[in-house]
Every structure is written in structure tokens, then in C-alpha cells.
Amino acid sequence: MILEAADLIAGYNGQPVLHKVSLQVAAGEVVSLLGANGAGKSTLLKTIIGTVPVIQGYIRLEGTGISTWSPAKRVAAGIGLSPEGRRIFANLSTEENLLMGAASLPRARKRDGLDRAFTLFPVLADRTTQKAGTLSGGEQQMVAIARAMMSSPKLLLVEEPSQGLAPVVVDAVYATLREIADSGVAVLVAEQFQQVHEDASDRILVIDKGTIVPDRHRTR
Numbered sequence: 198m199i200l201e202a203a204d205l206i207a208g209y210n211g212q213p214v215l216h217k218v219s220l221q222v223a224a225g226e227v228v229s230l231l232g233a234n235g236a237g238k239s240t241l242l243k244t245i246i247g248t249v250p251v252i253q254g255y256i257r258l259e260g261t262g263i264s265t266w267s268p269a270k271r272v273a274a275g276i277g278l279s280p281e282g283r284r285i286f287a288n289l290s291t292e293e294n295l296l297m298g299a300a301s302l303p304r305a306r307k308r309d310g311l312d313r314a315f316t317l318f319p320v321l322a323d324r325t326t327q328k329a330g331t332l333s334g335g336e337q338q339m340v341a342i343a344r345a346m347m348s349s350p351k352l353l354l355v356e357e358p359s360q361g362l363a364p365v366v367v368d369a370v371y372a373t374l375r376e377i378a379d380s381g382v383a384v385l386v387a388e389q390f391q392q393v394h395e396d397a398s399d400r401i402l403v404i405d406k407g408t409i410v411p412d413r414h415r416t417r
Contacts, residue, residue, distance in 0.1 A: 198260070199224050199352050199383035200245070205254035207244040213252060214240045216407045222352065222383040227374060229398040230387045237407040238387040239281060242354045245385075246278050247271045258352065273301070277350030281357045281387075283341040287330025291321055294329045294340050298347035307347070314343035317373050335366035342370070346377065353377060355386045359394070371397040 200222040208214040215237050222228045232238040243249040245256060247268035256264045263271055272278075277298070285294050295314050299307045315322035318339040324332060329340055338358055345353060355374065359367045371394040378384045378399075386398070395401065403410040 198222075199258065200385065201257040201260075202241075202245065203254055205241075205244065205256065206252040207240065207249050207254075208252060209249065211252070214249075214407050215244065217254065218404070218407070218409055219254075220402060220409060222385050224351070224381050224383050225378050226399045227378045227384045227386065227397055229394070229401045230385060230404055231389070231401060232387070232404040233389065236404045238404050239356060240407070241404065242278070242356055242385070242387055245271075245352075245354060246276055272348065272350075275349075275351035277345035277348060277353045279338075279341045279345040279353070279355045279358065281360070283337045285329045285332075285337050285340050285344075287328065289329055290326050291329055291332065291336075291340055292325040295321075295344050295347055298344035302348060306349075310347035310349070313346060313349075317346065317376065318343055334361050335363070335370070338362060338366075338370055339373075342373070342377075350382065352383045352385070355384065357388055358386065359388060367394065 198221050203219045205215055205218040206213050218241060230238050240249055244251060247266060251264040255262055258274055258276065263274065286297065295311060296307060299310045320336060321339055321343060324336065329337060332340065342355060358370050374384055374386065375397045
């Protein structure tokens, strides 16, 4: 199992937002986590990456406890994050944005990461020198996902990739997430209800008020 979280309580300033959340994501699996605004899905992803502290429970990556690790150590261990709002660097080129996801890697691995990014999203190969702020919304989302993949993560966290995108672009993005999972990566996607992409998801979980809703699990 790539990701395992059990009885997870986490929140801000000691105030719980997540209440005994448990979930698993295996290699090669796309798990979609659905919820309304404020349901806790963003907090869960931030807890997994390490920017929200664990109050109780645990998180394991390939069986190793990581609950007390820093975000940097978690990334180095194999977690990639494509955040809500994409958070690209508008004044940097597409290639420079991608390389931000590989800053600590040797040159050869950076080149491998770029090759992988352009294989996943061929359109970006034609935008290498273009300022990222001038890309379309769909292309910016591709940059955000490709940047998270630069370090060859075992677990990819993707937050609201459909936000603001046309349906045809959403289909393309999810087809690539499916391709990433099929290569052996565990993929956890957080989305709002109306944006669920069932065809690409192996399992669908619903979170409400910081709790996974037991009777709303769906399997492809």
C-alpha cells in the first residue's frame, strides 16, 4: 500500500477539522475524494503533505510512518502535490516552472523529468519558453501536474484539477491522471461533487464535515 491514513485527526491551532479519517491508496489506483467547500478535503491533502499537523492517528507511506516528517522530507520520500489554484509562477517560462519541481535533483534527473512531462503533456513541449502566465487555464493545470511529477513521486496528490476548465480539457487532464496511475503511481484527487470524473476513478470517497461518509463509497 502506498498511502495509508488511519483514525486521522488534524486541524489548525489545535482545533480539529478532520475527525478520525481513514483511507488507503494503492499503486496504480486513482481515488477521487469528493466534498463541498469546507468539507475537509483540502485539509486532508495538506495533512498528507505535512503543512497541517496531525493531532492524532497516523499516516504511512509504503508502511513507514511519516506523521512527524517535514513537508520537504515527505516530498523527498515520494509525495508530489498539484495544489488548488495551480500556483504557477506567472513570470517564469513553462520549463522554468517545471524545474521548480526538481530543484534538488541532479541535472540528469531534471532532464528525465522534463522528458516525462512532455510525454505526459505534449502541448507543453511547444510552450517551453512561453511565460506560464500567458498559458491557457488548461495548460497551466498541465504545468501544475507535470511539475508535481518532476521528482517521480510514488504518491500524487491533485487538488481540484477541474476548477475553471472546459469539459473537454477536464477529460484530457483526467486521461493523463489515469495514465500516471497506470504507470504505478498512487493518485489521490480532491474535487467538488459536480466535478467528479467517474470513468478515470477506481474508487470514489465522499468527505463531509471532516469525516469520510461510510455509505457513499463507490468503486469503478
